[in-house]
Amino acid sequence: MDLQKYHPVEGKTAHKSWWNEKGYVQRLFNKETKKIEEKTVSYQNMTEALIGYAYLPWTSSRSTDRTIRFRIAANIVIQYEDKQTGQYLLFLAETQEDLAKWLQLFNEHTIPVFTTDLDLKDVPHTDYKLFYKDIKKKQFKSNSQLPDVMAVTKEHSTHPQWRPESYKKREETGNSKWVYKKKKLTAFLAVCSFLTALFWIPIWEVGRDQSFDTVHSLLFTAITLILLGTYLKDLWSPYQSLRDTAVLGISLYTGLAAANLFMPISTETYLALWYEFLVLAVYINAGYFIMRKVNKKLTRKTNRQ
Numbered sequence: 001m002d003l004q005k006y007h008p009v010e011g012k013t014a015h016k017s018w019w020n021e022k023g024y025v026q027r028l029f030n031k032e033t034k035k036i037e038e039k040t041v042s043y044q045n046m047t048e049a050l051i052g053y054a055y056l057p058w059t060s061s062r063s064t065d066r067t068i069r070f071r072i073a074a075n076i077v078i079q080y081e082d083k084q085t086g087q088y089l090l091f092l093a094e095t096q097e098d099l100a101k102w103l104q105l106f107n108e109h110t111i112p113v114f115t116t117d118l119d120l121k122d123v124p125h126t127d128y129k130l131f132y133k134d135i136k137k138k139q140f141k142s143n144s145q146l147p148d149v150m151a152v153t154k155e156h157s158t159h160p161q162w163r164p165e166s167y168k169k170r171e172e173t174g175n176s177k178w179v180y181k182k183k184k185l186t187a188f189l190a191v192c193s194f195l196t197a198l199f200w201i202p203i204w205e206v207g208r209d210q211s212f213d214t215v216h217s218l219l220f221t222a223i224t225l226i227l228l229g230t231y232l233k234d235l236w237s238p239y240q241s242l243r244d245t246a247v248l249g250i251s252l253y254t255g256l257a258a259a260n261l262f263m264p265i266s267t268e269t270y271l272a273l274w275y276e277f278l279v280l281a282v283y284i285n286a287g288y289f290i291m292r293k294v295n296k297k298l299t300r301k302t303n304r305q
Helices: 096-108 125-134 165-199 214-230 240-259 267-304
Strands: 012-019 023-030 035-042 046-058 069-082 085-093 113-119
Touching (some): 046 096, 214 267
16 A cells, blocks of 8 residues: 555645556645646665554454454555655555565565564654654564564554654644643633623523523533533643633633622522532533543553553
8 A cells, every 4th residue: 555645745745656667656746836747766766665563453343342453564664865865655565465565576676675663654754754763673584574464463562653752742742732722712611601691691581490491501511512522632630620610610600790790680590500500510520530531541551552
């Protein structure tokens, strides 16, 4: 499988590719010029090939347990020279037959072959350009060095994923952006809650059961669902949901208290809001607790693999 289409480079999208007697040919669409281009990587410019592991998530209708399994494939990286700089082509061999064809190709064109015990799946071009030299590899001498393609396994720790420094930086940056967006969203919900309590809740009717009607209660349901969506990533402290609950509670009652300065607010309205807030607090904190448990369980399972 040609992986170039999943890794667009320099504003160009891969449309089609093939091999011929000269080397690897790629048909590209240039987004800037809106034209189709053809690029050929000759065999002479291919300096080496690296064969690593690719663990592909595998499911079977016959499986009765929930254990995560992987189907092993071979991740193939071809290094070549382009304008005196190292560039890389990425491929995936999912069968023993495909892998044998690759080895035959490298042998016919005297391309040095190396192997690594690392899982190279989903590594982008940029990481190879910057950190390819850091990959632990050894010269290919026997088939015992190759991935056992098509095998299914539950064990991943023997062939860990390659994670260069750039991956950690991208992950940290992504987490920081997520935290920042979460803070902005919480602040937005707090302001909306304050304004709702100031201008809208005072005119809501309270039913005989001392609660707001179903339509108005949907507002609190929406707030709950929005907040639960921000807890999908396990980035928060154990008390994050309590802080969010406190912020919303203060915003709602501060807004209602401010409204009381301009118009009388009945005791029934305060009690109805208290009831809705308690329901919201229970769902937010219970949902957060369950999500933390699930995330920790998934993390432990991933670490074992």
